[in-house]
Amino acid sequence: MVAVNARRRRRWTPRDELVAKFLSEQWIADFATLMLLLGTRRSRTYKLMEKWRDDFGAVHSDSLRPRGKDRAVTWVWATQGTATRCLGYEASAWVPRSTNLTHKGEVSRVRAALVGLETGVWVPERLLLREAARKTPGLFAAGQASLLSQFSARPHVHDGRYFDGERWWAVEVELTLKTPSARLLISVLAAYRTLQNGHGLLYVYATDRIGNALDSAIKELIRAKKLPRSPGIRLRRLSAVIARRSIELPASSAGPEEAVS
Template sequence: MTSAPEFRLQPRDTRIEEFCAQQYGMSLTTLMKAMERSQRSAYKLAKRLHEAGRVHVTRLDYGSPGPWRRSEQFDDSTVAPHGPLWIYLRREIAWGYLEFDPGEWQPKASTAAHLTAVTELRLALTGMETDPEVWTSERLLRRRFKSENGLPGSHISDGWFQDFADPDKTWAIEVELSRKFGDGRLMRSMTAALNTAERHELAGVLYFVRGEGLRRAVEGVAARMARQRGVERLLNLEIHDLDATLARNEVNKP
């Protein structure tokens, strides 16, 4: 009787797993972009890691456009698929990369679109770099600034990003996909982001926003914040178009 072949991670697999652990997880479409390979290659890797007991793969419906094709590897043949497939590491595997117990985690429909945007922005800016000095993920920041009572001690950015032109500077990253309405929520959110960046002596905050309407809203709040501080404009807050940045990702990679 022959035994099953030993499972061995390739260096590329290790880098993808570490990146995935830092970003919580990713859709298989994002995995394909990270690998810079075909959809078939991404599904093949996901299947290989899943069969080795290293990752979970689940279908997540958060209203993203289809049509969706059933996966022979991951879908029940009796259920019509809705939404993209997501891959995320098992708790003990993520623990090994993060060097702390991340607890049980699984993707949620309510946050999947935002996580996807942040992950794809990271890929656009730094590629598959996993050095936390180059990009410190929200998951790592949340662990770093965890207060004694087990809750985050301050606003948690979507990431920290090392300045290409000046490596001594680090910027907080904020990704906004939709307008925060009511009771000054956008003002409070932006103020908290800027205050946290200043508290940790960062260069400032880079806002990446989706859509012209949201951009105008963020620019308006930034102007109000500048007036409150008695300056013409905030030199430590920049606003960028998210989709334009993603479109020119090859240019922005170091």
């Protein structure tokens, strides 16, 4: 009875609402990202997750193993009702799968590291997709995305937009190396051409091999006059961004990006 009464005293706080909005906008986050987002230890984070899930029915949680990983971890995502309330429109039902966990999870981690729960400084991919669908509805129709003709015409959508206090950046989180190299060139050019006026392009990459490939692709596009000589592109290693919670990194940890930023 004591435990039940204690649970009934739990309140839905403004911070809980910010977390619900974060999860609704980013689709999903793993347990480590929640700890980073909240600045809480494991036990406290678990109690909060339990509150959101069991007391308020605001989130789902499960132990899931992303494709290519050797172990499962705890993931948390907003219910359809929570997403609808937080996003301000009827959100579609979304179910995590092994194929979509890793990338969505790392984008959530980048957002948590750079802006935490701060509002007005991050535009999520989920809203960018909705914006793109309004502009070109035929290309985003349900069941049509697999058609090659529509895929080739479909506009590029960034993984998010981030305001660093001085400038907006379109964010691309690269976890795998795009091959052949022509595919990477096309991807970089599409990401650049989709930029809004005055925005920079920020690549957050998982490995040095990916960072070096991006650096080479950008230089090749500059040589081919597909990009200007100073394109306003930054490359940042994922682990460094998470550790420092910033895209302003010392030269010793910057990697290849100094050549193109």
